[in-house]
Amino acid sequence: LGSLAQFPAQTDMSQSEIFNEVVMGDSLLASSLYVNIALAGLTLLAIAYIAKDVTDPRAKLIIVSCMMISAVSVSSYTGLFSGMTISMLEMPAGHALGGEEVVSLWGRYLTWAFSTPFILLALGLIAGSNLTKIFTAIVFDVGIMITGLAAALTTSSYVLRWFWYLVSVSFFLVVVYILLVEWPKDAERTGTKGIFSKLKILTVVLWFGYTVWWGVGNEGLALIENVALTSWGYSVFDIFAKYLFTFLVVLYVIDEPEEVTGGDGWGLDI
């Protein structure tokens, strides 16, 4: 307890100190991480089992894309749990915790750049969209996560932290536009409107959730100062945005492989 009481004042913590004190010393934070390692692993095994008889190549592509969401998640949460992708960052003046060391689970933002493209690939393929729109959605999505990472890691200026946030949100709006305007048109043409609408609402609502959560969490306005609570918020969003999403997609694709052909053009037109 003595060392825990001092830890906000420490600067250069080693990886093993972060693991032992920050992660293992806080059972709420630790559980927000290992619960997701377990859920992602179980999701992977479940998909492998329920999708084992799928033969349609396009249905398989969507299923593999969903498996990658969980594969990245296992890696992401293991990186966080080990302390490798967690840092103590001194917040700049102006931040609610200005001058204090804040625990940053920045590995999340980094690995979202690898996991969320698979969510969008699955959505774009289900809508039967074309290469241009799928590419646009994915590159702007990667942009959201990398600039979000920059927002989290900027310690020189409070204003610049929010500037990065603004850049990230503007990229996010491009993705929202594709999800709400472009892909619904494609899904209507391809005949996947029903499932696409469901997935679209789930995705847009939850993705806004992540955006607001960053704003109110310990790295943003710090209305929620507690790092374990901030982390659990993202972990709960992940349960719906990744695993529930995955099961909805995989069960649909197994049931209706002939519906995800991408229409007449197989979605291969530019």
Ligand code: RET
């Ligand atoms: C950040 C902060 C900067 C502004 C915005 C954000 C949005 C993040 C989103 C994350 C979605 C993550 C998912 C993970 C599942 O693997 C980076 C929080 C706009 C939309 C779906």
